[in-house]
Amino acid sequence: MIVNNSRQAQTDALLNIAVVGHTNTGKTSLIRTMLRSTEFGVIEDAAGTTRHVEQATISADHTPVLNLYDTPGLEDSRALFAHIKKLQEKSAALRPPQVLEQFVTHVTVNDPLEQEAKVIRQVLRSDILLYIIDVREPFLEKYRLELEVLTRAGKPIIPVFNFIAGHERELGKWREYLSAYQMHTTLEFDTVAFAFEAEKRLYQKMQSLLESHYNHLQKLIDYRAKLWNQLCLSGARRIAELIVQVACYRESKTVNNHAIANTLLEDRLQEFVRKAEQQCLHDLLTIFNFSEKDVAIQNIPVSNGQWQLDIFAPGILKAYGLDVGSAAAKGAAAGAGIDLMVGGMSLGAASALGALAGAGWSTFKRYGDEIKATVKGTQWQCADETTVQILYLRQKHLLKKLMHRGHAAQDTLQVDKADTEKLPDQWQKMISTLRQNPSWREPSPARNGNAQFQQLETKLVAALLDA
Secondary structure, X not given: OHHHHHHHHHXXXXXXXXXXXXXXXXXXXXXXXXXXXXXOOOOOOOOOOOOOOEEEEEEEOOEEEEEEEEOOOEOOHHHHHHHHHHHHHHOOOOOHHHXXXXXXXXXOOOOOOHHHHHHHHHHHHOOEEEEEEEOOOOOOHHHHHHHHHHHOOOXXXXXXXXXXXXXXXXXXXXXXXXXOOOOOOOEEOOOOEOOHHHHHHHHHHHHHHOHHHHHHHHHHHHHHHHHHHHHHHHHHHHHHHHHHHHHHOEEEEEOOOOHHHHHHHHHHHHHHHHHHHHHHHHHHHHHOOOOOOOOOOEOOOEEOOEEOOOOOOOXXXXXXXXXXHXXXXXXXXXXXXXXXXXXXXXOOOHHHHHHHHOOOHHHHXXXXXXXHHHHOOEEEEEEOHHHHHHHHXXXXXXXXXXXXXXXXXXXXXXXXXXXXOOOOOOHHHHHHHHHOOHHHHOOOHHHHOOHHHHHHHHHHHHHHHOO
């Protein structure tokens, strides 16, 4: 019995938020974006998709903080306002919230205003209202009437402007109209083009309106910020791991290898690069809680989780704004993605090889395989620098897109060519270092504890997260 009372007290302490508005303004979309999940509710272009009140809870480190209630759209605000007005005239002694209580009490199943009653019932049970506005719509009479009804509940209201990208003029008009209702605590929160700062400001505005929930909301803000930073960091680290995998990969071949054998080696290397990138793509979608059916990335492009423009396809250099002539001048096999390196170290000259051989046991222990391979005429096949560069550029561009994609987005995610992205400082030096350390290809205590590797990984991750 005591346990039940404790649970009830904990439930009562939660902040209850009603997400309200006209049909198709993005109420379900907002909750999906806040939950970072595509599983909540149903999103369709048809009006009135949400027919019942649905609840979702947001927690801070396993401690519930608030309940979000997705409500049906207000479909007939004119009839609703007229009905409320008549009730008010009949019961002049009742306060506006009491009139609303009377309305929901007497609405029956199959009543023309049944959907509106569901909304008002949840409004009366909630601590605060998020009124979702599609700024692409003009301020019509139906919106004025909705606000007239909702303000009668006596609950704090935060108007949330949705679909704001490219609609600055319309947004300004909406602000003017809402000021007439003394609604100055507004928020821009695009459920399609996500920005974590918008989510943070939403909680902060709730703090300013609900002092009793201030501390709980602050804990939620701190927790969500920490979670978001970890999420972005995980994505960047996964891409850094891809670059390490591919740059460290090598296949050995001898000068006397048959042409068919050499072709098989090249095919094997290319297949490794393709699979490594596909796995990275899959992991990035998982990290940000998107699935292959939720995201179809075009123009790189990716569809259903598969890169449609193969990294070794003709024209890939041009698509990424890279200089084909420059790449060819460096010996990169454009369209093949293969470099042949002596010993994998660009040593080249026999004098340099002799210097290494006489440098002592520690040097030979590290580069012994390369030295012996060079003496025997062995060469290493590696992914060329241009291939690794393309991998980095398009994965960085994809990371940026995923970090700013709301979970309510239904349109195809357009990822243009990544020629606007920049390579990290000392890029060539980093790739050269990776090539000289093939044992770093797979995670291991020795690799992860290596100071040189840690420094290189830190630089890659920082560059990936640099806007």
